Amino acid sequence: MAQPPIPFNHSAVVGAEYDYIREAMSSGQIAGDRTFSRKCQAMLEEVLGVRRTLVTTSCTHALEMAALLLDIQPGDEVIVPSFTFVSTANAFALRGARLVFGDVRADTLNLDESKLPALITPRTRAIVPVHYAGVGCEMDAISALAGRHSLAVVEDNAHGLFGKYRGRWLGTFGSFATQSFHETKNITCGEGGALLVNDPRYVERAEIIREKGTNRTRFFRGEVDKYSWVDLGSSYVMSDVLAAFLFGQLEKWREVQAKRRTLWDRYEAALAAWAAKLGARPPIVPAHCEQAYHMYYLLLPNLAMRTALIAHLKSRGVMAVFHYQPLHLSEFARRWGGRPGDCPVTESASDRLLRLPLFFSMTEDQQKHVIESVTTFRS
DSSP: OOOOOBOSOOOOOOSSHHHHHHHHHHHTOOSBSSHHHHHHHHHHHHHHOOSEEEEESOHHHHHHHHHHHTTOOTTOEEEEESSSOHHHHHHHHTTTOEEEEEOBOTTTOSBOGGGSGGGOOTTEEEEOOBOGGGOOOOHHHHHHHHHHTTOEEEEEOTTOTTOEETTEETTSSSSEEEEEOBTTSSSOOBSOEEEEEOSGGGHHHHHHHHBTTBOHHHHHTTSSSSOOBOSOOOBOBOBHHHHHHHHHHHTTHHHHHHHHHHHHHHHHHHHHHHHHHHTOBOOOOOTTEEOOOOOEEEEOSSHHHHHHHHHHHHHTTBOOBOOOOOGGGSTGGGGGTOOTTSSHHHHHHHHHEEEEOOOTTOOHHHHHHHHHHHHTOOO
16 A cells, blocks of 8 residues: 655644633634733743743744834844745835845854854844754854844744753843744644743833734733824734644643654654765754754755655655745845855755655654655665
């Protein structure tokens, strides 16, 4: 009997998600900032030790909130990696910022901290490190550089929830950090995100921006007798139905991480010899980083080999996918003058990187089939 197709990702129920959704529905109140939104926020605040967590409709919207909180204006410059999802850049471009694209390190594919000083100008306002694959950026160097130049740090931690850098949780270094709960992430509610506010100066305004620019949150706490429009904002509040699902996942975060670690470690052990023989490179995780086990990828020697491996895996019912295209070479980013060769590591990795299936409900037999399919490939 043929092996059923193995998807790149598959969402799973890991705990009491259905029970919590029924509880939310039976309460008759399923808008945002209700029971389960507050439970999710409280749990993240307690585990991570952050000042304030606000669950949002997406990580994209959390990034947009960060740009509003920093009062980014037209002409301000924001440094982002070229090797990232478009939302990292879009959030600041929406405020009129000029994006300055930084290259990534050859080992972790994180923003290369050694290249940052040359990118800073008098108009630079913020640095946005992305913890790629849930492996921490070099936050000591980035934070020190930002401090010397009075720049904000916004961590795009879409991949890195429950990962650590030098023993400290990712998402707790910058003034803000953003989380993703998209269906491809370790902890999910389909579509969702969170803004982590580490700087207490921004807490009240973050609540206002998230509630369409009103002080509605203060009204619900009984701090004002009515609420009104007091600032810019938008509708960034997560529905409590989604928050109910999310809370069921968050309760099981240790089990989720443990299962993903098992899968990741099995790939690492089983593919090492094959990768060395073909000149492919597995992920590199520095000893001072405790990764989030978000993805397992391979860097193939060249684009042609990656294309051939994708086709080979597809023929065997395995969905493997590439990742980001260099933002500095995108059609929209031409306005900022990006040229081929500006970010050589990004350009090379983008052509060669291949992600393998890795999801909580993946069975040992499914992973064995993926491994066998990879190791039977010959260039």
